[in-house]
Amino acid sequence: MHVHRYEKIWLAFGIAMLAIFLVTITTAAVVEGFVPPSHVESIDPAKVSSTAPFDHPGLRKIKTGVYEAYYVGRIFAWEPRTLTIPAGARVTFFVTATDVVHGFSIPETGVNTMVSPGWVSTVSHTFAKAGTYLLLCNEYCGGGHQAMAASIVVR
Amino acid sequence: MTTMHPPTLDVQKRDPVFLDRYTVANENLLVLAQIYTATFALALGSLFGLLQTFSRANFIVMPPEFDYYRMLTAHGVLLALVFTTFFIVGLFQFAIYRTIVRPGRSLKLGWFGYAVMLLGTIMAATSILGGNASVLYTFYAPLKASPWFYFGATFLVLGTWVVAAEVIENVIWFKRRHAAQRIPLPAFIGATTMIMWVIATLGVVAEMALLIPWSLGWTSGIDVELTRILFWYFGHPLVYFWIMGAYLVWYTIVPTTFGGRVFSDSLTRL
Numbered sequence: 538m539h540v541h542r543y544e545k546i547w548l549a550f551g552i553a554m555l556a557i558f559l560v561t562i563t564t565a566a567v568v569e570g571f572v573p574p575s576h577v578e579s580i581d582p583a584k585v586s587s588t589a590p591f592d593h594p595g596l597r598k599i600k601t602g603v604y605e606a607y608y609v610g611r612i613f614a615w616e617p618r619t620l621t622i623p624a625g626a627r628v629t630f631f632v633t634a635t636d637v638v639h640g641f642s643i644p645e646t647g648v649n650t651m652v653s654p655g656w657v658s659t660v661s662h663t664f665a666k667a668g669t670y671l672l673l674c675n676e677y678c679g680g681g682h683q684a685m686a687a688s689i690v691v692r
Numbered sequence: 693m694t695t696m697h698p699p700t701l702d703v704q705k706r707d708p709v710f711l712d713r714y715t716v717a718n719e720n721l722l723v724l725a726q727i728y729t730a731t732f733a734l735a736l737g738s739l740f741g742l743l744q745t746f747s748r749a750n751f752i753v754m755p756p757e758f759d760y761y762r763m764l765t766a767h768g769v770l771l772a773l774v775f776t777t778f779f780i781v782g783l784f785q786f787a788i789y790r791t792i793v794r795p796g797r798s799l800k801l802g803w804f805g806y807a808v809m810l811l812g813t814i815m816a817a818t819s820i821l822g823g824n825a826s827v828l829y830t831f832y833a834p835l836k837a838s839p840w841f842y843f844g845a846t847f848l849v850l851g852t853w854v855v856a857a858e859v860i861e862n863v864i865w866f867k868r869r870h871a872a873q874r875i876p877l878p879a880f881i882g883a884t885t886m887i888m889w890v891i892a893t894l895g896v897v898a899e900m901a902l903l904i905p906w907s908l909g910w911t912s913g914i915d916v917e918l919t920r921i922l923f924w925y926f927g928h929p930l931v932y933f934w935i936m937g938a939y940l941v942w943y944t945i946v947p948t949t950f951g952g953r954v955f956s957d958s959l960t961r962l
Contacts, residue, residue: 539956540959541955544956637832638832638835656917676832679826680759682761
């Protein structure tokens with residue numbers, strides 16, 4: 538097959554670009570740990586309210602400045618509805634759903650993960666700035682989806 | 693300038709032949725049916741989007757039958773799925789009919805495919821507008837739609853498989869008659885794209901095999917992650933079909949219209 542010189546140049550350019558992007562993404566993921574929030578732990582969605590620690594959703598102190606927050610999403614609310622966190626705390630959220638797919642999102646923080654029934658999603662954030670944060674559902678979950686919101690108070 | 697001339701296999705020697713005035717009314721009718729259906733879906737879906745915008749902006753008050761999520765689902769399904777499917781299938785059928793000249797071609801398979809696609813679309817659209825399938829165009833389980841919606845989506849896809857079979861049959865017919873010739877470039881693009889389409893839509897059909905028994909109540913659970921992966925196995929390649937259509941136009945119709953030439957036939961095929 539005859540390939541013109543100009544086409545060879547463009548092909549080489551395209552292939553080089555692909556290679557550079559692949560190397561960049563792989564380096565970021567492997568070396569710097571840039572991976573999307575994932576859900577690897579499973580849970581029986583019908584028994585969430587009787588499975589610890591989701592039977593008592595809320596904040597757990599691990600040590601000074603380090604917390605874990607357990608959330609349950611169901612149509613159309615997040616539990617707990619409000620959560621108070623000390624400013625500067627590093628919080629790891631563990632979130633699951635009982636019914637349909639929800640989206641756990643705290644605007645302006647980078648916390649944004651899909652929540653599927655049967656799985657526990659995990660995402661961490663350090664709340665440096667005091668204030669009231671909005672926690673909402675950003676994955677369409679039915680007729681009352683727009684009302685599914687809660688608040689997080691950092692002080 | 694090309695002048696009117698009767699159908700002849702002559703035109704196959706020139707490549708591409710889109711500018712030929714040679715037309716076969718029946719074939720054009722089928723292509724036009726596909727493109728008009730696509731355009732109607734685009735118009736209707738856009739109207740729903742516009743009405744919702746006006747309603748959100750408080751310019752108008754929509755009756756309760758036109759609730760936001762129902763209209764959003766209709767908008768998404770009509771534009772992303774229905775419009776794309778009919779337009780792309782029609783465009784590639786056009787490429788095949790225009791470049792594989794075949795007097796007395798049977799269009800039975802083509803019309804049957806179109807009818808199945810249309811039936812599926814009407815089933816899905818009725819169930820959405822009836823308020824029984826407000827699941828958005830991604831229809832993530834375990835949000836559950838009426839079985840009619842899932843059957844409709846399945847028929848829409850199966851209809852395109854019939855058209856794909858028709859496209860492949862035409863290419864095989866050409867190759868049998870003209871073993872020494874290359875398949876005309878537009879027909880080649882059409883056939884490879886339809887093969888890609890069948891591979892991509894396997895995901896939807898596999899997902900429907902899980903969703904239909906579940907929505908009928910025959911099975912109780914549904915694998916949330918699996919159905920979502922199967923949807924995006926189709927949903928991501930969906931955008932390729934617009935680019936494949938654009939390639940067809942850029943590489944064959946545009947050069948013919950403006951008197952240019954295809955820079956490299958081999959590389960285009962690659």
